[in-house]
Amino acid sequence: MSLARLLGARLPPDFFALDVLALGRALVGQVLVHASAEGLVAARIVETEAYRGPEDLAAHSAGGRRTRRTEAMFGPAGRVYMFRLYGTSWAFNVVAGAVGEPLAVLVRAVEPLVGLELMAVRRRREPGSRELTNGPGKLTAALGLEGRHYGADLRSDELFLAEGAPPGRGRLGRSARVNVDYAGAWAARPWRFFERGNRYVSVRPRE
């Protein structure tokens, strides 16, 4: 079976021209593909969070904060925003909105599809373990995503999104975002999207 057949068609550029909340929802079920020198890996997105600066106080771009770190959030939709978490992990985000709007969708969990052995080596876990990709820092390690992907175009041959299978009827869940308590009332907004019942979803959601 060809790779294209296995993964589905590549998502078209206009897929990213959605409001950041709609994009957060639409990304659940899509497939992220990374072809690196180490090998090819692909995984289905099962959990996301939308961040909507400048008004969203949970976003790094809150208040329009534009620094070396947040610059990619202000770029065109369909680019990558990478940032470092607590020193040791990377987080992967899909930029949304028009140039100048600091919007992004954080990918919090994925379900491994291709390259389980490589992911297992990178994560030092068993190939069948949910620990492979059930968190934002874990999935970037498993997929080989790092700082060098900052600002990357998601239509490249190395890193792109392919059409996957959306959650079945009634299986798309929403909840508050994780670990953004510092954001006051914004922390309570149901801007986290996930596939109900999927074992790779990270922190157990409270719907």
Added chain:
DNA sequence: GAATAGATTGTCT
């Protein structure tokens, strides 16, 4: 499965 403590480093104030 759930709760907890400790690790760890680039970025910004």
Added chain:
DNA sequence: GACAATCTATTCT
């Protein structure tokens, strides 16, 4: 110098 959109191991139920 403080903080952070977390991870890991450990210690319970």
